[in-house]
Amino acid sequence: MTLPPEALTPAWALIQDAPTYRTVDALVLRSAFARPIELPREGFAAVAAPLSRATLFTQRSLVLNQLLFNAYEQSNLYLPRRAFAAEDTAAFEAYYRPELVAALSWLKPTLEASAFGWLEASLSAPPRTGEAFRAQCLELLDGYEAVPSQLPARVRAAKDPKAAARAFLIQLAPDFLSEASQMARSMPGNFGPLHSELTKIFIDEFGYGVWDQKHSTLFERCMASVGLSSEVNAYYRWYLPSSLLMTSYFYWVTTAKHRWFDYLGALYWIEAVVPHFNRQFSALLKERFGADTDTRYFDEHVGIDLHHRRMVLDRLITPALATYGDAIVPALHRGLQMARALGDLAEHDYLEQLAFGDGLSPRPAPAHPGAATTLRPGQVLGPRVVDATQVLHVQRGVLDVQVGDGVSHPVPQGHEVTVPQGRLVGAQAGADGAVFTLGPVAAS
Amino acid sequence: MKLSIEARHGATTRFESHRFVCAQLDGQLRVLRDRCRHRGGPISLGAWNLERGCVVCPWHELTNSTRDLLKQELPSTREGDRLLFDFEPPAVDLGVSGPG
Ligand code: FES
Ligand SMILES: [Fe+2]
Ligand SMILES: [Fe+2]
Numbered sequence: 079m080t081l082p083p084e085a086l087t088p089a090w091a092l093i094q095d096a097p098t099y100r101t102v103d104a105l106v107l108r109s110a111f112a113r114p115i116e117l118p119r120e121g122f123a124a125v126a127a128p129l130s131r132a133t134l135f136t137q138r139s140l141v142l143n144q145l146l147f148n149a150y151e152q153s154n155l156y157l158p159r160r161a162f163a164a165e166d167t168a169a170f171e172a173y174y175r176p177e178l179v180a181a182l183s184w185l186k187p188t189l190e191a192s193a194f195g196w197l198e199a200s201l202s203a204p205p206r207t208g209e210a211f212r213a214q215c216l217e218l219l220d221g222y223e224a225v226p227s228q229l230p231a232r233v234r235a236a237k238d239p240k241a242a243a244r245a246f247l248i249q250l251a252p253d254f255l256s257e258a259s260q261m262a263r264s265m266p267g268n269f270g271p272l273h274s275e276l277t278k279i280f281i282d283e284f285g286y287g288v289w290d291q292k293h294s295t296l297f298e299r300c301m302a303s304v305g306l307s308s309e310v311n312a313y314y315r316w317y318l319p320s321s322l323l324m325t326s327y328f329y330w331v332t333t334a335k336h337r338w339f340d341y342l343g344a345l346y347w348i349e350a351v352v353p354h355f356n357r358q359f360s361a362l363l364k365e366r367f368g369a370d371t372d373t374r375y376f377d378e379h380v381g382i383d384l385h386h387r388r389m390v391l392d393r394l395i396t397p398a399l400a401t402y403g404d405a406i407v408p409a410l411h412r413g414l415q416m417a418r419a420l421g422d423l424a425e426h427d428y429l430e431q432l433a434f435g436d437g438l439s440p441r442p443a444p445a446h447p448g449a450a451t452t453l454r455p456g457q458v459l460g461p462r463v464v465d466a467t468q469v470l471h472v473q474r475g476v477l478d479v480q481v482g483d484g485v486s487h488p489v490p491q492g493h494e495v496t497v498p499q500g501r502l503v504g505a506q507a508g509a510d511g512a513v514f515t516l517g518p519v520a521a522s
Numbered sequence: 523m524k525l526s527i528e529a530r531h532g533a534t535t536r537f538e539s540h541r542f543v544c545a546q547l548d549g550q551l552r553v554l555r556d557r558c559r560h561r562g563g564p565i566s567l568g569a570w571n572l573e574r575g576c577v578v579c580p581w582h583e584l585t586n587s588t589r590d591l592l593k594q595e596l597p598s599t600r601e602g603d604r605l606l607f608d609f610e611p612p613a614v615d616l617g618v619s620g621p622g
Binding site: 278281282286385389 | 561562580581582
């Protein structure tokens with residue numbers, strides 16, 4: 079059963095008019111209530127057509143993923159750190175406006191089916207029994223821990239390892255700045271003793287009611303200590319489609335209640351892999367940013383997630399299997415495999431973006447035919463994903479081409495850079511403005 | 523601050539956010555902070571082994587041994603069916619220890 083496209087049209091119209099999603103002239107956002115999306119003028123059906131591996135790293139996917147992420151985050155409360163300025167109040171009220179929340183909720187099932195359907199369809203067949211599933215959990219984890227993650231090595235080998243590490247933190251931010259907000263959604267109701275076991279994990283995530291211990295606080299401190307803004311979603315415009323997809327997945331399986339066993343499988347994997355990875359990443363941060371770097375976020379998880387992964391397996395999955403039998407194995411398996419697949423996609427996306435930044439080098443070139451875009455001094459070109467490899471050529475002025483926050487290259491007049499297919503690119507005009515073309519690579 | 527607690531294994535009381543438990547430990551009833559050595563979990567709700575004098579915390583299931591528990595003891599005196607003890611709340615008490 080899917081909602082007919084015409085039923086979605088009024089909601090789509092409301093979203094297209096909403097100030098919350100209007101584009102802004104900034105690459106780093108100063109308000110958690112601004113969620114610029116380059117909304118295409120075409121109908122919702124075109125935006126929300128099912129994704130696939132081939133279309134995940136496209137502009138349409140970015141838009142779809144931003145919509146879905148915002149649909150979930152509208153149920154999260156964010157408050158500014160200071161008293162509301164007049165424009166904050168307006169943005170705050172616009173962001174939580176019930177009609178807008180309802181409109182996005184109405185689109186959500188379609189967005190979810192498009193975002194996750196293809197990936198679920200690609201998963202391996204589930205094991206037949208709960209026992210086999212449990213064995214598989216441990217086997218996959220052993221395999222994961224047997225080799226060091228390639229990501230820290232790639233960060234170290236990057237042209238600017240500090241920028242690469244910051245860029246990675248930015249991709250974690252959609253999830254970790256609101257850490258365990260997904261888990262919080264899995265809590266209401268009454269689901270027996272499992273409910274209390276999940277609560278034990280949740281209180282750790284939320285730091286026992288102590289602000290300094292809350293995992294999201296630890297992540298904020300880590301961001302601040304490497305020189306990043308720790309304001310919620312300041313770097314929203316630099317979130318890659320796969321980072322949003324991964325974060326949204328956990329919102330999905332905690333919001334759609336019949337997906338709860340999927341959530342258990344996914345939660346196992348996400349808790350399980352953390353100690354091994356975080357140990358390496360914490361060391362990397364200290365090595366690059368100095369011994370005083372606040373790595374408590376990563377260090378905390380090296381310890382507590384050893385407990386959490388055991389708790390998920392022994393106190394949630396095992397008793398759930400005992401009560402509900404092998405009938406829940408397919409959902410557990412699906413959740414675990416989805417978490418793995420999404421983790422791999424997000425890592426791939428990040429590494430490709432890193433390679434794009436490292437390879438960015440302006441070269442002199444003649445102008446390309448085609449419509450040029452003019453930017454005023456300081457004006458930004460909002461980050462977008464290019465669907466096919468493109469060439470960005472500067473006809474006049476200087477354009478600071480950006481690959482992420484703080485990863486940029488000034489491209490002077492008469493020069494161009496290549497933006498590989500699937501990569502996110504933004505730009506800001508220099509003091510004299512800029513005129514540029516962004517178009518397909520000329521046939522040679 | 524003079525406080526008291528029922529002299530019975532498992533009895534609890536609190537002062538502001540501070541929780542206390544009465545436990546049969548090392549041959550006598552004692553007053554302990556109701557706080558696991560790990561992350562401050564409520565040991566009063568844990569699984570006690572009175573013979574071995576230890577308790578498994580309900581949060582992450584670590585065992586608090588007699589030695590661990592004695593570190594949480596507040597000296598007390600018996601008066602009828604109650605134990606009397608002194609408690610000075612620390613200025614800032616997060617009730618939580620380091621990572622692990
Ligand atoms: S708080 Fe007691 S085992 Fe963690
Ligand atoms: Fe956490
Ligand atoms: Fe955790």
